[in-house]
Amino acid sequence: MTTQTPNDALSARNAAAVDDAVLSDMRPRPTLVGNILRFCRTKPLGGISAAIIILTVLAAIFAPVIVPHDPLDLVHAPFVAPSAVAWLGSDDLGRDVFSRVIAGARISMYVGIMSVLIGITLGTAIGILSAYVGGVLDLTIQRIVDALMAFPAIIMALGLMAALGASVNNIVAALVVILVPGAIRVIRSQVLSIKELDYTLAAQAIGARPWRIMLRHILPNVTASYIVLSTITLGLAIVIEASLSFLGVGVPPDVPTWGGMLTEGASQYIRNAPWLAVFPGLAISVIVFSINFLGDALRDSLDPRLRGR
Amino acid sequence: MRQYAAKRIGLFIPTVLLVTVIVFVVMRLIPGDPALAILSADDAAYTEQELQELRVELGTDRPIVVQYFDWMSGLLRGDFGTSFWWNGPVMDRLGERIPVTIELAILGIGLAVICAVPLGVLSAIKPDSPIDYASRIFTLVGISIPTFFSGILLTLILIRAFGWLPPLGYEDIWEDPWANIKQMMLPALALGFYDMAFIARVTRSSMMEILREDYMRTARSKGLRERIVLSRHGLKNAVLPILTISGWQFGRLFGGTVIIERIFLIPGIGQLLIDAVFQRDFPTIQAIIVIVAVSIVVINLLVDLLYGWLDPRIRYA
Numbered sequence: 001m002t003t004q005t006p007n008d009a010l011s012a013r014n015a016a017a018v019d020d021a022v023l024s025d026m027r028p029r030p031t032l033v034g035n036i037l038r039f040c041r042t043k044p045l046g047g048i049s050a051a052i053i054i055l056t057v058l059a060a061i062f063a064p065v066i067v068p069h070d071p072l073d074l075v076h077a078p079f080v081a082p083s084a085v086a087w088l089g090s091d092d093l094g095r096d097v098f099s100r101v102i103a104g105a106r107i108s109m110y111v112g113i114m115s116v117l118i119g120i121t122l123g124t125a126i127g128i129l130s131a132y133v134g135g136v137l138d139l140t141i142q143r144i145v146d147a148l149m150a151f152p153a154i155i156m157a158l159g160l161m162a163a164l165g166a167s168v169n170n171i172v173a174a175l176v177v178i179l180v181p182g183a184i185r186v187i188r189s190q191v192l193s194i195k196e197l198d199y200t201l202a203a204q205a206i207g208a209r210p211w212r213i214m215l216r217h218i219l220p221n222v223t224a225s226y227i228v229l230s231t232i233t234l235g236l237a238i239v240i241e242a243s244l245s246f247l248g249v250g251v252p253p254d255v256p257t258w259g260g261m262l263t264e265g266a267s268q269y270i271r272n273a274p275w276l277a278v279f280p281g282l283a284i285s286v287i288v289f290s291i292n293f294l295g296d297a298l299r300d301s302l303d304p305r306l307r308g309r
Numbered sequence: 310m311r312q313y314a315a316k317r318i319g320l321f322i323p324t325v326l327l328v329t330v331i332v333f334v335v336m337r338l339i340p341g342d343p344a345l346a347i348l349s350a351d352d353a354a355y356t357e358q359e360l361q362e363l364r365v366e367l368g369t370d371r372p373i374v375v376q377y378f379d380w381m382s383g384l385l386r387g388d389f390g391t392s393f394w395w396n397g398p399v400m401d402r403l404g405e406r407i408p409v410t411i412e413l414a415i416l417g418i419g420l421a422v423i424c425a426v427p428l429g430v431l432s433a434i435k436p437d438s439p440i441d442y443a444s445r446i447f448t449l450v451g452i453s454i455p456t457f458f459s460g461i462l463l464t465l466i467l468i469r470a471f472g473w474l475p476p477l478g479y480e481d482i483w484e485d486p487w488a489n490i491k492q493m494m495l496p497a498l499a500l501g502f503y504d505m506a507f508i509a510r511v512t513r514s515s516m517m518e519i520l521r522e523d524y525m526r527t528a529r530s531k532g533l534r535e536r537i538v539l540s541r542h543g544l545k546n547a548v549l550p551i552l553t554i555s556g557w558q559f560g561r562l563f564g565g566t567v568i569i570e571r572i573f574l575i576p577g578i579g580q581l582l583i584d585a586v587f588q589r590d591f592p593t594i595q596a597i598i599v600i601v602a603v604s605i606v607v608i609n610l611l612v613d614l615l616y617g618w619l620d621p622r623i624r625y626a
Contacts, residue, residue, distance in 0.1 A: 147327035150602040152564025162586040163338040239455045281458035289453035
């Protein structure tokens with residue numbers, strides 16, 4: 001399309017609305033690309049957030065290629081302020097802060113995405129089972145969920161890290177334990193209502209087996225919640241990983257992480273070299289902010305039932 | 310109300326029991342034998358007999374179920390076991406640290422509520438105004454900044470803007486209340502920052518819902534002043550969800566104290582927990598986690614009971 005006056009845009013939109021109404025039955029099923037484009041049009045901020053998240057994931061994957069310096073090498077003088085040479089300055093040993101921030105994305109993204117994938121999937125499976133089977137199983141699971149939810153995330157994580165020992169995969173394990181109960185609760189409450197809907201009852205009436213009903217009739221109807229839950233809890237997972245590294249009980253200290261960099265930056269150097277703490281802190285805040293924003297936008301457009309939760 | 314309370318307390322007891330079981334099981338995930346860990350700590354030499362004696366002393370030679378009931382009966386008597394690290398009852402050190410953390414948490418949630426409620430109400434009564442947009446962005450930023458970064462940022466802002474930093478460390482509130490408050494204000498603000506943003510968002514949405522109610526129009530049309538309409542008819546009804554959320558957040562706040570105590574060098578149970586994690590002092594870790602989790606279950610119970618008492622609709626739901 002060439003230049004557009006506001007009027008043209010308006011009439012184009014009206015025409016599109018008419019098209020929507022008339023052609024909705026004849027249209028091919030919406031494609032993935034079409035869906036993504038529509039999401040970006042209706043929720044521009046959500047689209048920007050998604051772009052930031054994808055960029056961060058890409059930066060994490062390709063970190064070894066992108067970083068201007070090895071994050072562990074002493075390439076500058078100590079405490080160089082941010083400049084053209086060292087974009088985000090250098091730390092107490094002379095390591096490049098920009099390279100370390102990029103490298104730090106690796107741990108955050110790996111831990112966040114792994115724990116969310118495992119945790120929310122497990123929570124969804126247990127939630128569906130608990131709600132569909134009901135009875136004693138449901139009661140038992142719900143009491144355990146109640147008890148697990150009594151532990152503040154950080155405190156539970158600290159206890160698990162003490163018991164399991166510090167390593168990246170143990171952080172993932174600890175986060176799975178933390179994320180599962182919340183997912184069970186949300187999915188279970190949805191399945192309780194899906195279970196009473198006509199199509200589930202119809203499937204039961206024609207004699208479908210329980211596992212078939214759970215997989216073919218219930219699971220597809222909680223996918224929206226699954227996606228929204230995964231997005232929202234990703235922010236939580238990243239913050240907890242950063243907190244653990246900040247406290248020094250997460251990843252071994254020689255691996256650059258955002259939380260670990262904050263500890264170093266915050267302790268003695270906050271007065272004279274604030275960039276040491278500010279940039280990793282900003283990285284965490286921006287990514288968590290984007291994730292929260294995307295989560296809100298996805299919730300609004302995918303699943304209105306979740307609104308306000 | 311009695312029936313509602315009975316039902317709610319009936320849920321409370323199994324939850325507390327399960328909390329203790331979970332803590333106990335998690336602490337038994339530790340690979341290896343605690344007695345062996347203690348004896349071989351500094352590569353010290355030990356005999357098989359010493360190992361056996363220590364196992365008997367720690368009680369780890371007996372079946373796990375017996376160990377659990379032993380530990381539980383101790384809990385009920387306020388005995389949290391003996392620390393691996395300083396060889397005294399865990400309770401001795403916990404006793405002096407718990408009040409510090411409680412003070413920090415109460416100040417944190419207090420500051421959060423005091424700032425959040427006016428912000429949320431202002432935002433709700435003038436939707437889509439500049440104030441509303443500013444507060445919505447502010448609160449969205451607020452829930453995205455992790456506790457440790459807000460602590461660091463606040464410190465940085467104070468240093469840059471005023472060239473001043475409140476003294477770190479801790480002065481007992483009963484000995485020097487003024488010094489204590491001066492030291493606790495900044496940590497409490499950093500601790501409550503997330504909760505302030507969260508409560509402000511809840512206040513806004515709760516207030517906006519109330520503003521659409523018929524009785525608000527009635528109150529206005531009978532000629533009440535706007536201030537009275539908003540405070541008596543509006544806020545009073547919006548306060549219930551705010552109260553519930555604040556109660557829940559108060560529990561969550563205990564998690565945040567771990568980090569804030571670390572940054573601001575406050576000797577509360579959070580610091581003790583981290584030290585214990587580094588020293589692998591399991592009785593102390595176990596005691597702190599149980600105390601925090603049970604307190605949260607109790608707080609949630611109280612919030613639910615209060616809610617049921619204030620809003621009769623809940624009791625019959």
